Amino acid sequence: MIKQYNIKSLAVRFAQIFTQPLIAILIGLTIGAAVILIAGENPLNTYIKMFEGAFFSPFYFMQTLTRAVPVTVCSIAIIMAWRAGYINLGVEGQMITGSFVGTIVSIYSPLPTALTVMIAVACGLAAGALLAVFAAFINDKFNVSIVISTLMMNYVASYITSYFITFPLRDTSNDLAIQTKEIPDVMRLPRLIEGNTLNFGFIITVVLVALFVFINYKSNFGYESKMTGLNPVFAQYGGVKRRKVMYMSMALSGALAATAGMLEVFGVKYRFAEAMFTSTGYAWTGLMSGLISSLHPVGAFVTSVFLSGLQVGGQSVQRTINIPLQVATLIQATITLFVSIRLLAHFRAHRKSKIPKGNIKGKGAGDA
């Protein structure tokens, strides 16, 4: 399609795609600045420290990329379901469950290493996918809202895994930390650079994003899920099996969420610890980057790196200037909010269209 555009219209197209997020980012940073000012610090100084501590030093940039791994995978997990019109707020729970199962299998399996790795990954993926499919199932059979059921399962997953690692499966060699034992050395993802946490998981993430682009833009399933998301009735009329799309996209979403969790365990932490995913908020950051990028996977990847940078920078600011880390979340949420309003689109034209419940407006990059 792009061939039909001349350079001018391409420029207009790019401007349309990027102005909205850029304005939103400016507003987000302004709100953040206001809060920093209230806290009695210098906003400019804080932001400089924040970006230095996230992007402008090789070591910290690697930290940012390390953090971007689970965030990106979470964000494509969310996009996978959302673009088909199913809102999976349970990515956090699926991430917890999947990585918990994967970790436990790899620690306690008596099988040879190669087999254990495969079984552990398969079990982890299946656990995450099952949780998401359960939500799809009760939606299909009993019309239970996926939003509510998946969100409830976040809490259930977090409390129940917390029980297991506090009592039966706890690493008793450490009295202070509530966590499992470490996974065997051979199963850890290799580091890309000595002395840094950035690991092979990053390459897996890039491959996953590419695969995702391929599935969603070049395969039948991708087309069908997009059609279902845009207009379920029309898609069904056109011969799309709505239930199949729902189960498939939720299962893939759950499996991706589990992948995000396992990449963190096998690549960085090497064990499952209490609140390792809830306190870091990977899933929610991923959700926001998916929304900011209008559900486009490559955009979500770039946004995830940016938002992870805000978090890593937020951590360093918390250490040095005494500004709570949550400033980063505040900025992210503001950006998401203002992207959602689509100010430009609003002033350009008053579109009055009825959107099926729960669908994002103007979704996909295609119509930007």
Place this chain on the structure above:
Amino acid sequence: MDTNFIAAILNSAIRSTTPIMMAALGSAICNRVGVFNVALEGQMLIGAFSAIAINWFTGSIALSVIGGILIGGMIGLLVGYLQVRFKAADMVVGTSINLFVGALSAILLFILFGVRGSFKNPALLSLPAIQIPILKDLPFISVLLRNFTAMDYFAYLIAIGMYIYLFKTIWGYHTLSVGVKIEAAESMGLHAQRTQIMAVMVSGLLCGFGGVTLSMGQVTLFTENMTAGRGFIGMAACNLGRSNPLLIILASLFFGFCDASASIAQNTIPSQLTQSIPYISTIIALIFFSRERMKKIKNSKAA
């Protein structure tokens, strides 16, 4: 079993019900005008936080209650404006408002009180318990009603009041018409958008009310994310109550009971497991009382 024990459980259940019922009523009023509000959680959290903050700085219970409710309403107004006027996607606004409020309350907790995680101080005032003259001397009922605050009683009046407004007054009829068919309502000369925004603001006020009872009712403190999904449980209660205020009272009492049983069972079962009870029971209740299942039961009885 000891009757006093049963009364104590019911007492705890009813007190846990209030915040959930407020969120459920907020959800109901939005549903009735055709707006899907996911920001209940955030509206409630900001109410809970504001109440504690105002409580600390003014030392006045009345001001903290009013402030908590109004600030919840302000967030509601923002949500309504964004969703109705700017036609922003409901899920996006809802989730980002929830995250925004979560972060904002954590930051303000640090800025205002210099603490992270939670704030508790003996100088904070709790909502006063109401003593009803004759009932407080009866054996079972005195335990049942122990420490109920005015808010706990008032919540039921709000639910009944909303029922009367929606189904027994002309204004309620107009409000409902916006949810049924917005174009028709507009053609009747109603300000449909204004009605929708007002409804979302009312849901903010109600959630603010729920938040105040959460942070100043059973306990007097604020913890980060202390609403812990109650806004969403409220949505579930609204769903079970079919957006009907009177049915919502029943549904909320059920969830309140689950909430309370989590803290009661804590002595015998590890707390990590009991804490998941409210969330599991929400899912089970949504399945069990779903319209589809009810229809099936009805059909099988008819046959």
